[in-house]
Amino acid sequence: MISGRALALLFAALFCAGTASGQIIEVRTEGGKTFTCARTGLSSSDCGARSNWYSYVFVGSISAITPIENDEKEIQIVPEEVFFGKPATPLTVLTSAALCLPNLAVGDSWLFFLRQEKDKPIVLDYYGNDSLPVVNASKQIETLRRLQNIGEFALLRGEVLQGTWGDWHAVSGAHVIAHRGSDGILFSCNSDAEGRYEFQPLSPGKYKITVDPVGSFRPDDTEVNLRSGVCWDLMLSKSPKSPSAKLGGYVRRPNGAALADVAVLMITTDNSWTTLQTNENGHFSFDRLEPGEYVVGINLPGAPAWEFAGSTGPGVPPPPASLYYGGAADRSSAVVVKLGEGEKRDNLDFIVP
Numbered sequence: 001m002i003s004g005r006a007l008a009l010l011f012a013a014l015f016c017a018g019t020a021s022g023q024i025i026e027v028r029t030e031g032g033k034t035f036t037c038a039r040t041g042l043s044s045s046d047c048g049a050r051s052n053w054y055s056y057v058f059v060g061s062i063s064a065i066t067p068i069e070n071d072e073k074e075i076q077i078v079p080e081e082v083f084f085g086k087p088a089t090p091l092t093v094l095t096s097a098a099l100c101l102p103n104l105a106v107g108d109s110w111l112f113f114l115r116q117e118k119d120k121p122i123v124l125d126y127y128g129n130d131s132l133p134v135v136n137a138s139k140q141i142e143t144l145r146r147l148q149n150i151g152e153f154a155l156l157r158g159e160v161l162q163g164t165w166g167d168w169h170a171v172s173g174a175h176v177i178a179h180r181g182s183d184g185i186l187f188s189c190n191s192d193a194e195g196r197y198e199f200q201p202l203s204p205g206k207y208k209i210t211v212d213p214v215g216s217f218r219p220d221d222t223e224v225n226l227r228s229g230v231c232w233d234l235m236l237s238k239s240p241k242s243p244s245a246k247l248g249g250y251v252r253r254p255n256g257a258a259l260a261d262v263a264v265l266m267i268t269t270d271n272s273w274t275t276l277q278t279n280e281n282g283h284f285s286f287d288r289l290e291p292g293e294y295v296v297g298i299n300l301p302g303a304p305a306w307e308f309a310g311s312t313g314p315g316v317p318p319p320p321a322s323l324y325y326g327g328a329a330d331r332s333s334a335v336v337v338k339l340g341e342g343e344k345r346d347n348l349d350f351i352v353p
Contacts, residue, residue, distance in 0.1 A: 037097060037126060053113070054084065056079075056082075056085035056086075056114045056116065057082075057114075057144065058084070059083075059111050059141065061108065062076070062106055064076035065104055071099050072094060073094070074094055083148060087114070094123050095123070096125040097126035111133075111134055113130040114131070147230070147231060150229070152203070152228040153201035154202055154228055155232070156199045156226060157197060158198075158234035160174040162237060162238065163237070170193070170194050172195060174190065174211050175188060176190065176209065176211050178202065179207060181207065203226075204226050205226060207224050207226060208222075208223050209221065209222050209234065243288045245342055245343050245344065246288075246343075247289060247337060249349045250349045251284070251349075252282050252349070260281075262298055263276075263299040265306075269294075271318065274286070292339060294337045295337070296337065307319070325337065325348050
């Protein structure tokens with residue numbers, strides 16, 4: 001958090017798996033001035049040490065700061081520990097969105113990730129830059145130092161997690177295997193108490209990553225293409241399956257004539273419900289359902305229309321159908337349809353007199 005600055009609003013919109021881009025938008029105030037700070041929301045899979053994304057990666061200290069127009073700054077940096085590129089000494093850098101950056105002071109030590117484009121100044125940009133103060137960069141610096149010392153090899157590490165987004169749980173003792181595609185050689189390691197795993201440095205190439213079952217849990221297989229001097233942080237888990245069960249059928253007259261625009265009701269065991277109407281062929285279909293038990297009914301043509309009082313949410317009782325599947329006139333006598341995982345039924349037909 002920027003010292004002396006009050007956070008007025010924080011909105012984070014992250015889209016991601018692997019490496020994804022979104023935006024984190026903050027509205028801040030300082031000295032009576034309100035300004036918006038927007039930066040990329042990245043979920044990185046490369047250990048936070050994206051040296052190959054930048055022209056220069058180094059630890060350096062700020063030796064001079066000069067204010068320039070539009071609240072920006074020109075800063076002079078003295079490189080001290082260089083991981084990538086050959087930065088000049090001192091290096092002149094311009095800020096972009098300086099008000100959004102942490103307070104900059106002469107003598108501060110940062111881990112800098114900087115791009116150099118032809119005939120353009122080097123910019124320290126709040127929006128899309130990974131630079132950060134050294135006090136917050138210990139893990140990134142440790143990784144960069146390791147990458148300098150492993151030669152042509154690569155680092156592969158990550159974590160084994162069970163659960164869903166927002167509710168992950170570490171899986172300890174998982175046996176993780178890397179199958180090298182070029183020669184079929186296997187490499188293995190185990191996750192620790194926090195679910196973290198790391199292989200010994202691996203040679204470049206394509207690897208298939210698998211995890212032996214831990215009880216009934218087995219993460220999905222995945223593949224990674226390792227390049228020399230690169231670190232990958234790979235989360236291993238089980239992708240949740242989208243609900244895929246389905247209930248459908250037809251509403252017809254005894255002579256087979258289709259009845260369009262008939263209201264159809266589906267109720268779950270927890271009393272949640274939804275409705276739809278038959279199409280021109282008299283067909284209806286409730287898709288993407290979870291496995292479970294369902295009751296289906298229709299509102300007969302000529303019956304009073306269902307009134308939802310503006311709400312169909314939780315706690316709102318379902319409307320009464322005039323005919324339930326199985327020929328019942330009341331819900332308690334209706335046939336309960338049991339659906340298995342991914343089961344698709346399209347035979348819930350109604351014959352309307």
